[in-house]
Each structure stands twice: as C-alpha cells, then as structure tokens.
Amino acid sequence: MPHLRALAGRRARRRPESTSSRSTGLRLAATATLAASLAFVTACSDDSDGGGTTPTATGSATAQSLLGAVDKASGEPIKIGLITDGQSVVANLTIQNRVAEATAKWLNEHRGGIAGRPIEFTICETDNDPAKAADCGNKMIEEDVPAVLIGTSGVGPDAWKPLGDADIPVMIFGTSDPDMLTDPATFILGDPTFGVIDMPIQVAQDEGNKKVTSIVIDVPAALHSAQDIAPPLFDKAGIGYELLRVAPGTADMTPQMQQVKSNGSDQVFIIGNDTFCISAMNGLKAVGFTGTISAISQCFSDATRKAVSGDVLEGIVVSAFAPIGTDNPSAALYKEVVDTYGKDIDLSNQDGMVMFTIASGFHAALTGLTGDITPQSITAAIKGMKETELPGAGGLKFRCNGKAHPESPASCVRGGLVTTLDDKGQPSEYKVLGNTSVED
Structure with a gap:
C-alpha cells in the first residue's frame, strides 16, 4: 500500500519526553481531558448493566427518525485503527470496543460509511500497559490503517507516539500530552482549558x-493546570485563587478543609477520582463550608452518591464530557444506536458515550471526502471541515482547523458542558458554555 511507512523510512520527529505522559501510575490529564483520563481509574470492573438492551427494529418510525434514512455503504471496507485499554487490572473498558462496532454499523447503514465505503475497525487493546500501548501503535502502522482512534486510556500517549512519528492521523477525546496537543495530524475533541479553569471561573462569575x-x-500531571496555568487566568478574571494539594488516599480531609474555610474561599473546585472527592466533600461538610462546590465529573459515581449526603450533593456544579442520565437529543441518539446495533451496553457508562462521540465525530469530520483514502487525504479533510455539531456531545460544535486554541492546535472544541446535581447526585439539564464559533 502506498502509505505504509517502513520503520527505516519514517520521518522521525524529535519530541521532548513528557514526564506526565510517560507515568505508569494515575494519569490525570488537564482540563476537560482530565476527566477522560480519570475515567480509567473510576470505571467499574464490569461495565454491563446485567440486563443488556432491547433491540429496536430499524424499520420503526422512532428508529428511522433518530438513526436517519438508510444510506448504505458498499465496496471494500476502510480499515480504521481503534486502540482501547480493554480489560485490565485497573478497569474494564471493553464497552468502548462494543460501542465503536455498534457505531460503525450505524454509520455504514445510515450515513454511507466513509466516502461511500464501509468502516471496519482494527482493534488493539493496551491492557493499560505502556509497552503494550506502544505495540498497538506500531501494529496499526503494520496494518497500514489510514487513521487511528484512541479511546479513554491511561496510556494514550504511549500508543500515540509511533503513530505521531509516522504521520498517521489520530483522533482522541482528550489528552494533556504537550506533543499531542501541538501535533499537526492529531485531533482532540476536548477544550484544553474549559474543564478545570474556564468552568470554575464562569461559575464564580455567575x-x-x-x-x-x-x-x-x-500527583504531578493533575497539578500542571491547577498550579501553572490557572493562577494568571483567575487573576485576569479578577477572582482570588488558591491551590490546595492533598495526597491520594487521604481518608479524612477535615484538617485540609478547615484551611479552605479559613482562607476566605466562597467556592471550591475538586479534581480527583470518586474516593478522593468523597473525602473532600465530607470534609467540607464537617467544617461547615457553605460556599459553592464545583468539581469534575469523575468525582461522581454510585459510591459518591452513597457516601455523601444529599444536602451536600444538591447544587454541585459539574463539568461534563458526556450528557448521560438526562433526556436530551444526544443521549436519545446514542441509545437508539446501541439498542439497535449493540449488545450488553450500559447506557449510564460515560466511557461508552465518549467512544460514540469519537467514532461518530471522526465520521462527521470526513463528510465530503472522496477519492483515495490515505493518511494525507484524511488529515486534509479533517483540517478542511466546516464547523459542525459533535455527535453525542450535547450540542457542542467542533472544527479542527487549528484555530480553536492556537496554542494547542490539535484541539477542535471551544467550551464544554456543565450540569448541576440534585440531592441524589444525579445531573439535571446539561448546558453548553463557551462554545463559540471557530473562525476560518
């Protein structure tokens, strides 16, 4: 195949090694992508809801209205790489494999595939192991795929490195890796500053x-944005800012939360997994904190809802990356796709909906692509796409021309989603914030 790169013939781009991206421990990415990286920590060991789903006939009126008119792809399939963590000792993320395959079936039957040809995923699982992740990246080069999608992963940068060196286009939901954020053939479906900077600033202003x-x-990667990027942005917004670092595994945060109450803060923003956030929220209650609580979505799980009282949960403002748990068009489409084409897919699992967004967003970015399907033609088509709605993202629009965030040209989205929790810790309506149009 003309676009297969031999190892000896590839143009090697020298990139400084990023300590945070190479860490084999807990990987906490910056901003909106922080939540995506945390997902592999808080995911359940079994992502099935136990009851499966009830298939809906594609000929029904309801299915037709959501799935769209039949537009079947035909001809030789286009093999697209898909790298996921699969099932590891950390978490079971195999739901992403099943969602990707269900999404491909929908796109092939109702969206004409890619350039009229069926999408077929070539899947490689990393087991959340950096070495296996690198092997997956190299496997995709050997398989001669013209593009690769990377799901929620703790080792995404390790899988990406060989692909980046080979100029293979990659689409991923989020990352904090500086090389990925500036790579000309990488496309990131998350705002690099919204989730842990712009959102709490906006909440404070409101x-x-x-x-x-x-x-x-x-942990080092979690601290980067909070310690290095956030302070001047809060200062520019005229809002006081203080960073409180708490060690992982701290069971009782009452002493630390007393510091929050004493320093005059009227809002907190919590960054961590559910266990960490439970300790922080219960500590805030213990010291009588009455200000605004905001947090990333990975703070909340069934464990959080059981361990934190309803009077604390109610009113918490959460940055979100998948509008699950409410009645909205994105969730309705996702449900119809996985009910019709999938099996044993838990609709409450946000990692599944993230994969739906990655796969269908990749397809949406290639609307109008014709001719030979190569890494070069795919990269050019994505960079030349018009602004369009990002499927499964609650109304967010995206454009990948490098201008959404010039300092991070791989980013395709401005802004993000927020929701407010009720007294049971469940989300209410999702709102789009900061999703301004990306200029030509």
Missing part, C-alpha cells in the same frame, strides 16, 4: 464568588 480554592489530588 455566583458572584470572590475566591476559589482548587482541591487537587497531589
């Missing part, structure tokens, strides 16, 4: 709050 303390799990 509520009239004067000072925010970020309560952050004390």
Whole structure:
C-alpha cells in the first residue's frame, strides 16, 4: 500500500519526553481531558448493566427518525485503527470496543460509511500497559490503517507516539500530552482549558464568588493546570485563587478543609477520582463550608452518591464530557444506536458515550471526502471541515482547523458542558458554555 511507512523510512520527529505522559501510575490529564483520563481509574470492573438492551427494529418510525434514512455503504471496507485499554487490572473498558462496532454499523447503514465505503475497525487493546500501548501503535502502522482512534486510556500517549512519528492521523477525546496537543495530524475533541479553569471561573462569575480554592489530588500531571496555568487566568478574571494539594488516599480531609474555610474561599473546585472527592466533600461538610462546590465529573459515581449526603450533593456544579442520565437529543441518539446495533451496553457508562462521540465525530469530520483514502487525504479533510455539531456531545460544535486554541492546535472544541446535581447526585439539564464559533 502506498502509505505504509517502513520503520527505516519514517520521518522521525524529535519530541521532548513528557514526564506526565510517560507515568505508569494515575494519569490525570488537564482540563476537560482530565476527566477522560480519570475515567480509567473510576470505571467499574464490569461495565454491563446485567440486563443488556432491547433491540429496536430499524424499520420503526422512532428508529428511522433518530438513526436517519438508510444510506448504505458498499465496496471494500476502510480499515480504521481503534486502540482501547480493554480489560485490565485497573478497569474494564471493553464497552468502548462494543460501542465503536455498534457505531460503525450505524454509520455504514445510515450515513454511507466513509466516502461511500464501509468502516471496519482494527482493534488493539493496551491492557493499560505502556509497552503494550506502544505495540498497538506500531501494529496499526503494520496494518497500514489510514487513521487511528484512541479511546479513554491511561496510556494514550504511549500508543500515540509511533503513530505521531509516522504521520498517521489520530483522533482522541482528550489528552494533556504537550506533543499531542501541538501535533499537526492529531485531533482532540476536548477544550484544553474549559474543564478545570474556564468552568470554575464562569461559575464564580455567575455566583458572584470572590475566591476559589482548587482541591487537587497531589500527583504531578493533575497539578500542571491547577498550579501553572490557572493562577494568571483567575487573576485576569479578577477572582482570588488558591491551590490546595492533598495526597491520594487521604481518608479524612477535615484538617485540609478547615484551611479552605479559613482562607476566605466562597467556592471550591475538586479534581480527583470518586474516593478522593468523597473525602473532600465530607470534609467540607464537617467544617461547615457553605460556599459553592464545583468539581469534575469523575468525582461522581454510585459510591459518591452513597457516601455523601444529599444536602451536600444538591447544587454541585459539574463539568461534563458526556450528557448521560438526562433526556436530551444526544443521549436519545446514542441509545437508539446501541439498542439497535449493540449488545450488553450500559447506557449510564460515560466511557461508552465518549467512544460514540469519537467514532461518530471522526465520521462527521470526513463528510465530503472522496477519492483515495490515505493518511494525507484524511488529515486534509479533517483540517478542511466546516464547523459542525459533535455527535453525542450535547450540542457542542467542533472544527479542527487549528484555530480553536492556537496554542494547542490539535484541539477542535471551544467550551464544554456543565450540569448541576440534585440531592441524589444525579445531573439535571446539561448546558453548553463557551462554545463559540471557530473562525476560518
């Protein structure tokens, strides 16, 4: 095949090694992508809801209205690489494999595939192991795929490295890896500053709050945005800012939360997994904190809802990356796709909906692509796409021309989603914030 790169013939791009991206421990990415990286920590060991799903006939009126008119792809399939963590000792993320395959069936039957040809995924699982992730990247080069999608992963940068060196286009939901954020053939479906900077600033402005303390799990990658990027942006917004680092595994955060109450903060923003956030929220209650609580979505799981009282949960503002759990068009489409084409897919699992967004977003970015399907033609088509709605993302629009965030040209989205929890810790309506149009 003309676009297969031999190892000896590839143009090697020299990139500085990123300590955070190479860490084999807990990987906490910045901003909106932080939640995506945390997902592999908080995912359940079994992502099935036990009851499966009830298939809906594609000929029904309801299915037709959501899935769209039949537009079947034909001819030789286009093999697209798909790298996921699969099932590892950390978490079971095999739901992403099943969602991707269900999404491909829908796109092939109702969206004409890619350039009229069926999409076929070539899947490689990393087992959340950096070495296996690198092997997956190299496997995709050997398989001669013209593009690769990377799901929620703790080792995404390791899988990406050989692909980046080979100029294979990659689409991923989020990452904090600096090389990926600036790579000309990488496309990221998350705003690099919204989730842990723009969102808490916006909440503070809406509520009239004067000072925010970020309560952050004390690992290097999580601290980057909170420690290095956030302070000048809060200062520019005229809002006081303080960083409180707390060690992972701290069971009782009452002493630390007393610091929050004493420093005059009227808002907190919590960054960590569910166990970490439970300790922080219960500590805030213990010291009588009455200000605004905001957090990333990975703070919340069934464990959080059981361990934190309803009077604390109610009113928490959450940055979100998948509009699950409410009645909205994105969730309705996702449900119809996986009910019709999937099996044993838990609709409440956000990693599944993230994969739906990645796969269908990749397809949407290639609308109008014709001719030979190569890494070069795919990269050019994605860069030349018009602004369009990102499927499964609650109304967010995306455009990958490098101008959404010039300092991170791989980013395709501005803004993100927020929701407010009820007293049971469940989301209410999702709102789009900061999703301004990307200029030509």
